Amino acid sequence: MKDLRERLERIFGSVSSDVEPHAFDMTENPPRRPACVVRATRASQVPELLRLASERRVPVTPKVTGQNVGGLAIPAEGGIVLDLSGLDAVEIDPVHMVAWIEPGVSWQGLKEEAGKHGLTLGFPLAPPDASVLACALVDGLGTRSLAHGSYGDWVQGVEACLADGTRVVTGSAAVSGRPLSRGPLPDLTGIFLNWFGTTGVVLRLAFTLWPARRFRRRSAIPCSRAEDGIALMRALAPTGLFDDLGGLGWPAAKWALGVEELGPRDPAEPELYVIADYGADTEAEMEVRAARLAELAPSPPLPVEDLLRLAPDLAPFAEMPTRLGFLLDHEGGGLTWVGAYGPLDRMAEGARRGIGMMEEAGRPPLVVTRPMRAGHFGILRFISRFDRGSEAETAAVRDLNRRLGRMLLDCGYVPYKCPATLLPDVMERLDPGFREVMERVRRALDPHGILNPDRWRPPEDRPASSPRARGGGGGSDAGG
Numbered sequence: 518m519k520d521l522r523e524r525l526e527r528i529f530g531s532v533s534s535d536v537e538p539h540a541f542d543m544t545e546n547p548p549r550r551p552a553c554v555v556r557a558t559r560a561s562q563v564p565e566l567l568r569l570a571s572e573r574r575v576p577v578t579p580k581v582t583g584q585n586v587g588g589l590a591i592p593a594e595g596g597i598v599l600d601l602s603g604l605d606a607v608e609i610d611p612v613h614m615v616a617w618i619e620p621g622v623s624w625q626g627l628k629e630e631a632g633k634h635g636l637t638l639g640f641p642l643a644p645p646d647a648s649v650l651a652c653a654l655v656d657g658l659g660t661r662s663l664a665h666g667s668y669g670d671w672v673q674g675v676e677a678c679l680a681d682g683t684r685v686v687t688g689s690a691a692v693s694g695r696p697l698s699r700g701p702l703p704d705l706t707g708i709f710l711n712w713f714g715t716t717g718v719v720l721r722l723a724f725t726l727w728p729a730r731r732f733r734r735r736s737a738i739p740c741s742r743a744e745d746g747i748a749l750m751r752a753l754a755p756t757g758l759f760d761d762l763g764g765l766g767w768p769a770a771k772w773a774l775g776v777e778e779l780g781p782r783d784p785a786e787p788e789l790y791v792i793a794d795y796g797a798d799t800e801a802e803m804e805v806r807a808a809r810l811a812e813l814a815p816s817p818p819l820p821v822e823d824l825l826r827l828a829p830d831l832a833p834f835a836e837m838p839t840r841l842g843f844l845l846d847h848e849g850g851g852l853t854w855v856g857a858y859g860p861l862d863r864m865a866e867g868a869r870r871g872i873g874m875m876e877e878a879g880r881p882p883l884v885v886t887r888p889m890r891a892g893h894f895g896i897l898r899f900i901s902r903f904d905r906g907s908e909a910e911t912a913a914v915r916d917l918n919r920r921l922g923r924m925l926l927d928c929g930y931v932p933y934k935c936p937a938t939l940l941p942d943v944m945e946r947l948d949p950g951f952r953e954v955m956e957r958v959r960r961a962l963d964p965h966g967i968l969n970p971d972r973w974r975p976p977e978d979r980p981a982s983s984p985r986a987r988g989g990g991g992g993s994d995a996g997g
């Protein structure tokens with residue numbers, strides 16, 4: 518280890534032993550202690566590190582801010598955390614509305630850079646400092662996912678580094694240097710999407726931007742039952758008039774207004790708030806959209822400006838990106854969720870069953886849902902705040918998440934950012950050929966199993982040569 522440390526110091530200038538903050542995240546996933554942390558300040562350090570780690574069979578976990586809410590950046594025990602937050606260059610092609618971004622580029626940072634060119638993006642509910650590149654790699658979602666799909670669909674190519682230091686560019690940029698589309702070449706970009714850093718470290722990613730419209734409006738429609746809100750979103754999704762339609766469960770509204778102790782919902786209170794977001798360059802186009810919304814909504818849509826006059830406490834959440842303090846800064850500190858992409862025709866059933874399961878477990882039933890890509894599919898997400906200091910509560914939340922995940926799988930939904938807790942259930946249902954090809958791709962790209970080795974691989978599947986399979990580390994997968 519001493520010699521390894523010296524070589525790491527030669528590459529990075531310094532090596533940190535302050536591993537504790539990297540051993541865990543905000544979720545219920547068990548902590549794992551890495552041996553050290555290195556911070557990249559130049560992309561050229563990454564291939565040097567990966568070659569060294571492959572030679573020594575030491576696990577490497579790439580990480581930016583670790584706010585994925587799925588335990589995905591909790592490192593392998595005894596490995597190296599590769600902190601990529603220092604690589605934060607942005608290069609925008611305003612004509613083709615695409616940005617080459619490095620891992621450390623944040624939502625706030627990209628918003629500001631894109632704004633200089635009259636462009637914008639869609640935002641997750643993630644904190645403003647979280648990584649755009651990492652969110653795209655894990656196929657996240659945000660405002661504009663109704664119009665343009667999950668963030669994986671917004672990626673037009675990557676520049677990545679494999680475990681042996683090989684550099685690869687994918688998409689049209691592989692031929693022309695211009696990152697305009699994933700094709701018309703074989704889609705090697707997919708080898709890095711949804712793999713959680715197990716196939717390579719992405720150094721740059723081509724992220725799609727969109728024209729900023731002259732007018733923009735967000736309106737809230739309170740719906741007395743989740744089913745009504747979901748029916749409204751399903752009716753509006755295919756019209757093509759809206760950038761985003763999102764359903765937010767009542768506990769979020771209460772927490773955002775500062776109510777800490779939530780009892781059962783008053784039956785007179787809305788169960789779901791649908792937020793409709795749309796924009797246009799002319800007032801006439803805006804009116805068409807507003808009229809269609811008013812026609813289908815069960816109650817008059819309330820523009821966010823009017824809502825803020827009634828409830829000024831909501832002001833911090835009106836502009837995106839925003840920091841949802843009510844989820845992040847509460848006393849117990851824990852935040853977790855189960856989220857899955859799946860069919861709209863079972864969304865109402867999944868929402869109702871999930872709400873019931875959360876209520877039964879004594880948790881505020883916070884559901885967040887949205888149709889995506891014009892309604893070709895949608896997301897259901899169940900969010901829990903919890904006390905990370907309490908072992909009993911942590912275990913209860915883990916158990917609830919696993920049951921919610923199984924219920925979602927039964928409804929035809931596929932967990933996104935698949936956490937370790939749900940891995941066995943997903944693997945069990947996975948097409949055997951798919952599983953086999955996944956394993957072959959991994960072995961081909963990372964023969965020594967050094968790249969984020971605990972992700973996407975139940976312990977029994979780890980190859981004999983991988984550091985952890987050889988007993989290189991302790992720790993255990995949650996529920997695995």
Ligand SMILES: Cc1cc2nc3c(=O)[nH]c(=O)nc-3n(C[C@H](O)[C@H](O)[C@H](O)COP(=O)(O)OP(=O)(O)OC[C@H]3O[C@@H](n4cnc5c(N)ncnc54)[C@H](O)[C@@H]3O)c2cc1C
Pocket residue numbers: 578579580581582583584585586589590601620640641642643644646647648649650651652654655656657658659713714715717718719720841844845969
């Ligand atoms: C309150 C809250 C709300 C949120 N709401 C949303 C939401 O609405 N929609 C949404 O999609 N997300 C949401 N998120 C999740 C999150 O913010 C995103 O997933 C985030 O942008 C990812 O950035 P990160 O810095 O947290 O990535 P990290 O957690 O550091 O990394 C995520 C994963 O990517 C891997 N990785 C990181 N960098 C690289 C790289 N260069 N190459 C290869 N692999 C890499 C890591 O190993 C890890 O597996 C929310 C988070 C919070 C806390």
